[in-house]
Structures are given as C-alpha cells and as structure tokens.
Amino acid sequence: MADADSRSGLRYTTPELLEWLAALHAPHDAALAHAFDAPSAHGMPAIQLGPSEGKALELLLRLAGARNVVEVGTLAGYSAIRAARALPADGHVHTVEFDPKHARVARENIAAAGLADKITVHEGSGLDVLPRLVRFGPFDAVFIDADKGNYDGYGRWAAENTRPGGLLVGDNAFFFGRLLEDSPEAAAMRRFHEEACEHFDTVCLPTPDGMLLGVRR
Numbered sequence: 001m002a003d004a005d006s007r008s009g010l011r012y013t014t015p016e017l018l019e020w021l022a023a024l025h026a027p028h029d030a031a032l033a034h035a036f037d038a039p040s041a042h043g044m045p046a047i048q049l050g051p052s053e054g055k056a057l058e059l060l061l062r063l064a065g066a067r068n069v070v071e072v073g074t075l076a077g078y079s080a081i082r083a084a085r086a087l088p089a090d091g092h093v094h095t096v097e098f099d100p101k102h103a104r105v106a107r108e109n110i111a112a113a114g115l116a117d118k119i120t121v122h123e124g125s126g127l128d129v130l131p132r133l134v135r136f137g138p139f140d141a142v143f144i145d146a147d148k149g150n151y152d153g154y155g156r157w158a159a160e161n162t163r164p165g166g167l168l169v170g171d172n173a174f175f176f177g178r179l180l181e182d183s184p185e186a187a188a189m190r191r192f193h194e195e196a197c198e199h200f201d202t203v204c205l206p207t208p209d210g211m212l213l214g215v216r217r
C-alpha cells in the first residue's frame with residue numbers, strides 16, 4: 001500500500017533502516033566489499049550504486065535471463081561485478097569507462113573477483129565506444145550510469161541495440177532532483193525518459209535518485 005504522503009514522495013526511510021535492509025538483502029562478500037570500497041581507497045568519487053540498487057540490478061538481469069550486457073559508466077567495477085554474477089557461465093558484460101584511472105582500478109577489482117573473462121572494460125567516452133560494440137549485439141540489457149548530459153544518446157543506442165524483451169536500466173533518472181530544471185543536462189535526461197517510452201515499456205522506480213526500467217517492445 002501507499003498513502004497520500006508516500007505517493008507524493010515522502011520516504012519512511014532512515015540511514016539505520018537502509019543499512020539494516022542492505023546488510024540483510026544485499027550483503028557484500030570480500031570481492032564486492034573490495035570493489036565497493038575502491039573509489040574511496042583510490043581517491044575516486046564514491047558514486048557507485050548503493051548495495052541495494054546493485055543487488056536490484058543483479059536480480060533484474062537474472063529475471064531477464066540476460067547473457068549479453070552493456071554498461072556505460074564503470075567507475076571501480078562494483079556494478080559490473082554485480083551484473084556479471086547474474087549471467088550464465090558464457091555471459092559477458094561490456095562496460096565503458098572514460099577515465100583511464102577508473103578503468104585500471106576496475107580491471108584490478110574485476111580480476112580479483114575472478115571475473116576477468118566475463119567482463120571487458122572498454123576505455124573511452126560512451127558515445128565513441130558504443131558504436132564499436134554493435135558487432136557484439138543485440139544485447140539482452142543495457143545499464144546506463146555515466147555522464148547525465150549524454151543519457152539521451154545512450155538511450156537511443158540502447159533502443160537500437162537491445163533485443164525485443166531486453167532490459168534498459170538508467171540510474172540517476174531524477175538527475176539529483178534537477179530533472180525538471182532548465183539546463184542542457186536536465187533536458188537531455190528528460191529526452192532520455194521520453195524517448196525510452198517510445199521504444200520500451202517503462203517505469204521510473206523511486207530509488208534514492210530514480211531508476212528508469214524499460215522492457216524493449
């Protein structure tokens with residue numbers, strides 16, 4: 001159930017409640033903990049998915065029967081490791097990262113997690129690298145978690161390269177609460193939402209910063 005307050009955005013969460021739930025439902029083993037802690041340990045921005053969103057991504061990919069996945073925005077590899085663990089033995093995650101240091105740290109974490117054969121970190125900007133990934137498609141799922149001003153371009157690529165029934169996941173779909181602002185980045189994020197609706201059956205889940213989910217028509 002929901003009530004008028006929660007429907008209009010009120011959250012019944014506290015930091016303690018969120019921590020208790022994540023520890024119960026989305027616990028970290030050593031490899032996940034290492035990848036999750038890596039941004040802080042390496043002086044990188046700690047902007048990886050939260051444990052609960054990471055586990056949600058893992059479960060969604062498993063539900064979708066995903067085998068062949070693209071991620072835009074690797075950081076230290078936390079979500080790529082979550083994604084790869086949802087795939088069958090012959091599954092693969094192609095993840096795209098613009099920052100060479102992030103890509104290096106991610107490759108280390110992915111190797112430490114025993115997933116070097118299952119995840120390829122493609123170095124370069126999303127809009128340059130994605131066209132080179134077309135030959136590996138069509139894809140079962142595309143997860144977008146990089147620069148917000150290019151979400152519309154990433155979403156268009158996903159629509160063209162996701163199989164019917166495949167999954168689109170876009171994090172930060174609220175654009176940090178600035179989705180309705182008058183800025184080029186907010187406009188790009190609104191186009192991402194609008195164009196996703198044209199090609200996918202969609203919903204925007206009210207996770208901390210919104211997560212767009214779509215199933216390709």
Ligand SMILES: C[S@@+](CC[C@H](N)C(=O)[O-])C[C@H]1O[C@@H](n2cnc3c(N)ncnc32)[C@H](O)[C@@H]1O
Pocket residue numbers: 047048049072073074075076077078079080096097098099102124125126127145146147150
């Ligand atoms: C939010 S973080 C990704 C977090 C990661 N998905 C996780 O949950 O573990 C965004 C990443 O996108 C990268 N990035 C920013 N602009 C990019 C671009 N144009 N192309 C590819 N990656 C980009 C950043 O360097 C950063 O590592």
